[in-house]
Amino acid sequence: MVKIKINNKEVNVKTNTTILDAAKENGIDVPTLCYYPDLHINSDCRICSVEVEGSKNLLTACSTPVKEGMVIRTNSSKVLNARKTITELILANHDTNCTACVKNMKCELQSLANQLGIDENRFPSVLKQQDVDDQNPSIYRNPNRCIKCGRCVDVCKDVEGTHVLETMFRGHDVQVTPKYGKFLSDEDCTFCGQCSSVCPVAAITEKDDSIRVLDALNNPDIHVIVQVAPSIRVSIGEEFGELSGGEWTGKLVTALRSLGFDKVFDTDFTADLTIIEEGHELLHRVQTGGKLPMMTSCCPGWINYAEQKYPEMLEHLSTCKSPQQMFGSLAKTYYAQSEKLDPKNVYVVSIMPCTAKKYEAAREEMQVHENIPDVDAVLTTRELGKMIRQMGINFKELPNDEFDNPFGITTGAAAIFGATGGVMEAALRTVSEVVNKEPLESLDFKDVRGMQGIKEAEVELGGAKVRVAVAHTLKHAKQLTDQIKEGTSPYAFIEVMTCPGGCIGGGGQPYGTTNEKRQERINATYQLDSEMPLRKSHENPYITEIYEKFLKEPLGELSHTYLHTHYKPRGKLK
């Protein structure tokens, strides 16, 4: 502990803590802009500058550790003037058309300007208008709003290890751009959207599809159905200022009904289906000497990455479509047939925590009927939140409701798809019972849970010990994939999720996603699982029914047509 004096108050704080954290602990708010929990401290924006006795210059609170006897002023007029001046400088090189911005009222720069009481900018605008990047289906970049805080670069480089974005040029010409090109689609971008999740302004956002969805909802000739990904139910509350937790599921269903969707379905159903198909695929590979380790294929960011960076290893990927796409193809076949609808008039919307899902839905191999996408539009959690507010729906006051059938009955195994390790655990629950032909003693595979970058477990299948691994973030996925490339991988089955924490930490989740938030969402996810009456995918009665009525058998002919896909080496994702 060290003793410091902060704003005339003597306090004891932990050694090596930063001025920022010491201030926060003592109820003093030092504004920040480029700082983001879990990311590298760059100290670039200089907004958190404070006065420290004995130092001629102001010091940044985010990067300066406290020292015994330090005397700190966080709100002297010198400090306030500096913060105000810096903010004015940023605003003078920023598209300040706030009312016409998707981040209006959610923008960190806007709240900072508000907090500092900026009512007039002394500095004239020096903004040089640049072209926006709307060349891909997932992510929209508007460089005119970029404030060069570097968060997106850090998340892309340090967290994901993809290093698509970089700070280019020098001085006033600095731009944060795709490294070697003008557009993200010129690079090996996986569209994971982590950049959009940390951007303090609206320089990087998801591509807005809500207008397309509204048009479909207002078209009486179209039957519009919606599927909700497992991770949305634990995070949607945050869009309305509430804590993470699964208790919002019922209101979420009601909200979707109020928006006008004809049927509200659950992607959890096709997550269960994925487990049946993928589990059988794994067993098939093990029994017939197929390519091992098998790697999961439900994460579209990971698929993009694998196709770009490991074109020679695509046989390791499970051929199963993701739950989103399994839902899409069933909706346009099985569902359309049973409801006697023309697939052309069925419009499938999915609510996803993810920007890469938009790209996945737009893939040409994701069409069971020619020129009709299986999934017509993908909305992120944030876009859904926006739509609910737009339509004047008071989310928190809504009554609870339940998903429609047949795609509404689900299991705990599907619920945990949203957390890193969840797909693995769900698969193990099913595969173990199918192979060992006896019920599991415990359904909880705790080795594969949690925020650790790479997790491993050993399971017994039919008398043999099998090793499995789970990676989240592409940086960690790369380690496991390189191992396979070198021929040293000891695993039979590997789960990969692009986003930290899995889908609950996806690039399309509510703003303010930090590792702390991710952990809360993970906890809520496992809570939901533990409360479910059914916790194993193969026990889902509707899964049994769909095989009886339609698909016949796992890995069968219809499964191959509707539920499986293929991969190809891909350069840039145009």
Add this chain to the structure above:
Amino acid sequence: MLEKKMLTKRFGIVNPLSIKDYIDNGGYISLRKALTMEKITIIDEIENSKLRGRGGAGFPVHIKMLSLAKEVSDVKYLVNNADEGEPGNFKDRALLENDPHLTIEGMIISAYASGATKGYIYIRGEYNRAISIMKWAVDQARDMGYLGENILDSGFDFDIEVRTGAGAYVVGEEFALLESIEGKAGRTRVKPPFPTERGLFGKPTLINNVETFCNLPFIIEMSGKSFAKIGTPSSTGTKLISLSGNINNPGVYEVPFGVTLRDVIDTLGGGVPESRKLKMVQLGGACGPIIPEFMLDLKIDYDRFEDFESKTGAGAIIVMDDRHNLFEVLLRIVEFFGHESCGKCTPCREGHIQLEYLVKKFLYNESTPKDLFSLESLARVMHQTSLCGLGQSSPISLISTLGYFRDEYHNRIEFAGKE
């Protein structure tokens, strides 16, 4: 004698391409002596000498050496900052081109005392001649056993690599320089950690200026105490001055600390040509204060300079006569730094273009009292909040003129729009 030739004593006497000339003129004797000394004794001698860094900041040299010596690491680096990019400075170039082995000898002594295993000399990209000479000199020193493994049979290993910049001014800043050696864009890093804790490639690194290293052989030769007798109590030894501008005899001069600016300008430099009136003098380079004629009795001394918010810088004196328009000078300076800013931190990236805009208003007689307020406030905020030395010091010239030449600002405001 106003000049005291110590670091420059071999200039013109030795052939810079001949290590033999250097050795015949007393070179590498200090290194031989140092290799017989306890490492800590060498650092003690440097402490006794009160040597301060010659790159501009004037930090005590022995403290940095001690910090490096204390670090435990398999690799420790030593970097010689020869990226002399500050406008008006050319004394490092003179040292490199005329007596290349002196700074090499200083580096080896420094490495031995502080436990560095590998050295880099990072030379400004435009210094082609110096680059060739230094590469030649390093190879010669290696051939003669002064670099490489088991230097002079002492069991001490140390080698040097010459690296060059690509023309960016900011890589003279220590962290930007390290990033550049690592092959990255020249942008600074946040401190702490300091380079001696985590520097080049994440390893402990000691960075000094060319001239700083050049002093070490003399301290070892004459003892720290004797060295401390040269100059003033707060600033010991000599200083190389780069004298330029409207001056009869521009060039590099070596003087003991304590001589006045007037001595240098009038006596050594021969005053302003054509008997024109001296209007102002910029100290240290483009990033230094601009002072009026009446302050020229100021002594060249770290502490005296700091008394008025300035640093000796690297020892540049730029003389400007009465033909110069203050605002033209300031505009050139602001444009220069705007161009050279790395763009990492907000005040420096976004500030220069606004300073430029404001200075232009004064230059073109369009200024208002509000502009003066904005200019002053912006310059101070940039000075106080920028991440590295570039943004912190680039407004110093402007801030100094707001004090010493304030009347000119008021005149401009008064005559605004009247021409």
